[in-house]
């Protein structure tokens with residue numbers, strides 16, 4: 001059949017480029033099957049997992065504070081399901097918006113309130129959905145009776161969900177899309193100055209998900225204010241981790257403005273699932289009406305909101321502070337260990353402001369070989385290749401969690417030193 005010939009050829013082409021991805025089947029270590037107390041303790045942490053039947057030390061999760069396996073959150077999820085059921089039954093605008101969703105949104109608005117004037121919040125099923133819905137809906141804000149005249153200014157390394165949001169905005173509202181060079185605020189200033197669009201939207205990740213460093217948020221906000229533009233900040237990897245109370249990039253950078261539209265995810269440091277947008281309450285009202293993934297999708301299971309309220313309690317507690325402090329310690333240990341131990345003649349370790357630490361090795365095949373060498377030593381670090389990162393910058397993406405120990409970070413550093421010796 002012609003259809004399947006084309007499909008087979010397309011898959012074979014992924015193979016020849018070293019770009020074919022497969023999923024691994026992951027399980028938590030089963031605590032009850034562990035014999036020693038030490039093994040039982042290991043199984044309660046999420047950092048040692050079973051992958052295709054082998055136990056591996058994992059450095060590949062976005063569960064930066066180790067909350068995904070926290071017993072209080074798991075308990076809140078279970079209790080919430082028993083109380084409010086497994087599903088919400090309908091989209092939010094029909095009958096799916098439960099009191100627990102409203103409580104969660106109020107808490108999120110309160111958390112971001114110091115940095116977002118008149119803050120309200122909207123809970124989505126995923127960060128991907130929040131971003132595509134947000135960008136499309138922002139681009140659809142027009143004066144009645146006038147044609148949309150929208151320009152979007154998107155940072156080159158933005159997450160795919162922001163990129164896909166711009167594609168929707170272009171298709172639905174004729175938005176013009178300008179991609180500015182990574183962290184190049186001078187180039188962005190020029191593009192903004194040249195634009196005559198009536199609606200201007202700047203899009204940026206706060207922490208770049210494959211690089212770990214921060215966007216120049218202060219400069220971006222100044223440009224947004226000078227040009228009367230929205231500034232959308234995707235803080236998927238900052239919320240919970242950055243800032244002294246874990247409120248994220250805005251707290252970390254001390255930024256507050258009515259121009260900011262903030263997106264934080266809740267399946268990473270918060271350890272559960274979903275995402276939220278925090279912004280001026282009038283914009284949230286617009287999103288309730290116009291963000292299509294929100295309007296046309298069944299509302300999230302209410303139990304998730306119960307779990308997220310427990311997670312927010314932990315993020316704002318002394319335990320949250322301790323987890324953030326331990327994570328910072330681990331990050332420093334990793335960066336210091338890599339810089340001291342690696343030759344870094346062919347590989348690079350960029351500065352990181354987050355729990356994400358890339359080791360850039362260049363070629364796809366080298367990244368795959370390095371990941372395989374680590375796996376032989378019982379360590380799991382994912383190899384990231386194009387199109388997720390630019391060609392020629394394949395890398396190992398190391399992500400740390402407050403559940404790791406210093407000894408585990410040392411073990412990783414030794415594994416990477418070994419891999420570099422063998423591959424360069």
Ligand SMILES: Cc1ncc(COP(=O)(O)O)c(C=O)c1O
Pocket residue numbers: 125126127128129131159161205209234236237265266267274275
């Ligand atoms: C920067 C960034 N934005 C958005 C998302 C999407 O979030 P979610 O996984 O909740 O869909 C991700 C996910 O990896 C991300 O890294």
